[in-house]
Each structure stands twice: as C-alpha cells, then as structure tokens.
Amino acid sequence: MTETETGAGADPTVTRERFAERPSSRYGPRRAHARKPKKRRRLRRTVLVLLAAAVVAAGGTYGWAETQLRRDVELGAYGNRPPPGEGTNYLIVGSDSRDGLSEDDVKDLHAGGGGGRRTDSMMLLHTGANGATMVSLPRDSWVTLPGRLDTTTGKTKRPERDKLNAAFSYGGPELLAHTVERNTGLRIDHYAEIGFAGFVNIVDAIGGVRMCLDRDIKDEKSGADLRKGCHTLNGRQALAYVRQRHQEREGDLGRSKNQQKLLSTLAHQAARPDTLFDPTQIGPAAQAGLDTLIVDEDMSLRDLSRMFRAVQSVSGGHGRRLNVPVSGIGVPTSKGNVLKWDPRKAPRLFADLRHDRPPAG
Numbered sequence: 001m002t003e004t005e006t007g008a009g010a011d012p013t014v015t016r017e018r019f020a021e022r023p024s025s026r027y028g029p030r031r032a033h034a035r036k037p038k039k040r041r042r043l044r045r046t047v048l049v050l051l052a053a054a055v056v057a058a059g060g061t062y063g064w065a066e067t068q069l070r071r072d073v074e075l076g077a078y079g080n081r082p083p084p085g086e087g088t089n090y091l092i093v094g095s096d097s098r099d100g101l102s103e104d105d106v107k108d109l110h111a112g113g114g115g116g117r118r119t120d121s122m123m124l125l126h127t128g129a130n131g132a133t134m135v136s137l138p139r140d141s142w143v144t145l146p147g148r149l150d151t152t153t154g155k156t157k158r159p160e161r162d163k164l165n166a167a168f169s170y171g172g173p174e175l176l177a178h179t180v181e182r183n184t185g186l187r188i189d190h191y192a193e194i195g196f197a198g199f200v201n202i203v204d205a206i207g208g209v210r211m212c213l214d215r216d217i218k219d220e221k222s223g224a225d226l227r228k229g230c231h232t233l234n235g236r237q238a239l240a241y242v243r244q245r246h247q248e249r250e251g252d253l254g255r256s257k258n259q260q261k262l263l264s265t266l267a268h269q270a271a272r273p274d275t276l277f278d279p280t281q282i283g284p285a286a287q288a289g290l291d292t293l294i295v296d297e298d299m300s301l302r303d304l305s306r307m308f309r310a311v312q313s314v315s316g317g318h319g320r321r322l323n324v325p326v327s328g329i330g331v332p333t334s335k336g337n338v339l340k341w342d343p344r345k346a347p348r349l350f351a352d353l354r355h356d357r358p359p360a361g
Contacts, residue, residue: 069304
C-alpha cells in the first residue's frame with residue numbers, strides 16, 4: 001500500500017488556502033463553485049449510473065440528459081494522485097443520505113439515527129481489455145486517511161488510521177476518492193453516488209428487482225423481513241436487503257457481497273428491452289436517475305453508458321465480482337471493530353487492476 005505517501009510533500013499553507021475559504025455544504029467547507037441549493041424539493045438525492053445510460057439507449061433525449069448531470073465532485077481536489085493506469089476505474093458509492101425523505105419516509109425505511117454522513121457501500125469497478133471487475137470495499141476497512149485540513153480547527157491533520165467510511169464523513173466524495181487512491185495505488189477516473197431515496201425510487205421505477213434468497217432474513221435495524229426463495233423486491237425491501245449485516249456471518253463483508261449481487265441484478269433488469277423501450281417505464285426511471293445523480297466534473301453521459309454496460313456484463317457472467325482480500329474480520333481497534341485487508345493479496349489485486357491484468361483470485 002501507499003500509507004506513508006499520504007499527504008507527503010503537501011504544503012500545509014497551500015492546503016489551507018485551497019480549502020479554508022469555501023462555502024459550507026453538507027460536507028463542510030467546499031470549493032467556491034459548489035452548486036447552489038435547488039428551489040424545488042428533490043424527492044431523491046443520488047443514484048448510480050443505470051438509468052442515465054438507459055436514456056442513451058432509448059434515444060432522442062441525449063442532449064437533455066447531458067445537461068441534467070450534477071457534476072459536483074472534484075476528484076483532484078487534494079492533489080498528489082497516483083499516475084493513470086491501464087483501463088478505467090470507477091468509484092460507485094451508496095451513501096446514507098436522507099435528502100428527499102420525509103419524517104415518515106425515514107421511519108418507514110429505518111433510515112433514522114446517527115449524525116454526520118456515511119457511506120453504506122463502496123465499489124471499485126475496473127474496465128479494460130480483460131473485461132469488467134467489480135471489487136467491493138467494505139466500509140469498515142482499516143485504512144490510512146491521508147493528511148488533510150481539519151475544517152473544525154483550521155489545522156492540517158497528519159495521516160491517521162481509521163475506517164474507510166470515515167473519509168466520507170470528514171471530507172465527502174473528494175476525501176473518500178483520495179483515500180481509496182492512496183490505499184490502493186489506483187487512480188479513480190470517475191465517481192457516481194446514490195442515496196437512500198434515490199435507490200428506493202430507482203427500484204420502484206422499474207417495477208422492482210427480482211432476487212433469490214437462500215435463507216430467511218429478518219433484521220430490525222434495517223427493517224429487512226424477507227423469506228427464503230425468489231421474490232420481486234420493491235424499493236423499500238431492496239434497501240433493507242442491501243443495508244442489513246447482522247444476519248451475515250461475515251458481517252460487513254457479507255453485506256458487500258449482497259450489495260454487489262443486487263446492483264448487478266438491477267443493472268441487468270434495467271437494461272431489458274421491455275424496460276428500455278416502454279415509455280411508461282423509461283420516463284419515470286430516467287427522471288428518477290437524472291434527478292439524483294452526483295458524478296465527478298469530467299463525467300459524460302457516454303462515460304455513464306460505458307459504466308452501465310460494465311455493470312451489466314458482470315451480472316451477465318462476463319465479468320468478475322470480487323471482495324478485497326481480507327486477513328481479519330471484527331478486529332478490535334481504537335475506532336471500533338474493523339476489517340483488515342490482506343497485506344499480500346490485496347496489493348496484488350490492485351496491481352493487477354492497475355496494469356489491466358485478470359485478477360489472480
């Protein structure tokens with residue numbers, strides 16, 4: 001890994017000047033060109049990539065869709081990035097954003113509790129000459145957070161060990177992407193994010209997602225109450241399924257596997273001809289996606305289409321679904337129980353992706 005490289009060579013004075021004078025946002029101080037709040041109430045906040053690509057497939061609204069993308073994320077905000085590798089790397093994030101949820105929605109979706117902002121899921125999608133590889137990065141992964149400006153004190157913090165999802169809480173998408181880069185050695189080319197409300201509305205817009213469960217699942221914290229067998233999950237049920245982890249023997253790692261499975265299935269289902277070319281489905285679905293999408297500054301609709309096809313290929317068996325190799329689960333630390341990456345296998349996986357080689361394991 002590149003732990004000792006985080007923050008190396010960075011001038012604290014320059015860092016303070018770049019971040020101290022930014023207007024407030026949900027993540028704290030941000031860049032001066034941050035978007036202004038929308039007047040109309042948004043029902044959803046963020047989404048992955050699925051339905052923006054569906055708009056392209058449906059045709060006729062490409063220009064309109066291109067203007068709807070919310071390009072809010074500056075991937076190079078912290079500088080000191082890894083060099084570009086071979087292929088393309090996307091960071092796909094599911095956040096616990098409650099934006100667009102009423103008080104009743106929060107209760108119904110079991111989305112209350114907790115302060116600050118966190119990520120419920122993080123996936124690294126690599127595409128290249130050897131197809132697509134989707135790697136889950138569990139949120140409890142024990143990583144090194146790069147040196148950064150502490151917006152509460154105005155002082156520069158040194159690199160420190162913490163859970164991966166803490167990066168999002170401290171610095172939003174920019175710090176999260178920078179943390180992933182410094183701990184994997186991979187350059188993140190594009191970013192896309194979905195929140196609670198966006199996820200629920202996407203699933204409902206395409207008529208639910210078909211999932212087959214090998215056991216009963218009942219989890220009070222997420223609200224999951226599902227029976228063994230095959231079911232078409234609505235948005236609320238799908239959200240509960242991907243959030244629950246207390247029923248999983250592998251905890252956060254098991255939840256990551258569920259998230260990969262459902263995302264791939266959702267991508268495959270959203271791309272069916274009866275969805276893509278049915279105006280009663282593609283209209284609401286496209287609106288649900290484009291209203292809530294948050295992406296990086298350089299993302300185009302064509303990039304989203306490529307990402308969508310890559311996720312779809314994974315669901316169709318033409319790509320790989322992996323978890324980052326781990327050497328310890330539930331390891332106690334000063335920041336709570338964590339998941340530790342395997343010190344030999346994880347770097348080997350990231351090296352394979354950086355050089356666009358088929359992963360060994």
